[in-house]
Amino acid sequence: MGNRLSKIYTRTGDKGETGLSGNRRVPKDHPRIEAIGEVDSLNSxxxxxxxxxxxxxxxCPGLGEVSEVLAPCQHRLFDLGGELSMPEYQVLEEGEVQxxxxxxxxWNEELGPLKNFILPGGSALVAQAHVCRSAARSAERRxxxxxxxxxxxxxxxxxLNRLSDLLFxxxxxxxxxxGVDEVLWQAATRG
Known part of the structure; x- marks a missing residue:
């Protein structure tokens, strides 16, 4: 693979626009750029x-399986971002959703049914998975x-919809x- 970037800064975006494929320029707050940005944030x-x-x-060796399932998602999110910036670049397929x-x-077979609402927390890993889930929902909205x-x-x-479900x-x-207890939501009591 050759060099992808010869210069990091181009100064072409200094006035609030950015370039897409086909020399199309759009404002940096265009819905397409918002969607690309949210996908990038999710990937990070x-x-x-x-x-x-x-x-x-x-x-905790059982976490290796989680990594194996999630690691390809970073690559697919990069593909998705690529398609958002270059609609002719269509590589994400239905098989990935499946x-x-x-x-x-x-995983749901192992977990069993959810009997209560849960909050993000219990451990740093659990909380970060929920941060990713909420970032996936944000990317989906954009x-x-x-x-x-x-x-x-x-x-x-x-x-994006399925990825947020997977992250949950x-x-x-x-x-x-x-071996961490999930943080169960407790409704406020009315006084």
Whole structure:
């Protein structure tokens, strides 16, 4: 692979616009750029979760499976961001959505039914998985906003939706495998 970037700064965005494929320029707060930014933020948060899972793997070997399922998601998010900036770049396929669904189903079998609402917490890993889940929901909302203006492929929208579901289940699985109690929501009492 050749050099991808010869210069980090170009000064072309100093006036509030950025470039997309086909020499198209849009404002930096355009819905497409908002969606790309949220996908990038999600990918960064997922990278942090994966680093933390790697650090904890020795203490809790059951976390390796979680890493194996989530690690490819970083690459697919990069693909998704690429398609958002270059709509002709279409590599994310339905099979990847099905891969996430299969992991959700497998992990849910181990977890059993959810009997109460849970809060992000219990351990740093569980909380970070929930940060990723909420970042996935934010990316999905931004993609839906863009989709209302410029149609996106269904696979992209489904992938973000399923990824947030997977991250929710991953948070629960991490808690279980760490032997950490989930933080159960307690409704406020009316006085």
């Amino acid at each position: 948060q997922l990278g942090l979760l994966l680093a933390q899972l790697t650090e904890q793997h020795g203490a 891969r996430l669904e299969a992991a959700i189903d497998l 993609a839906q906003t863009l989709n209302a203006e410029e149609a996106l492929r269904g696979e992209l929208l489904a992938y 289940v991953a948070a629960r699985l991490i808690a279980r495998r760490q």
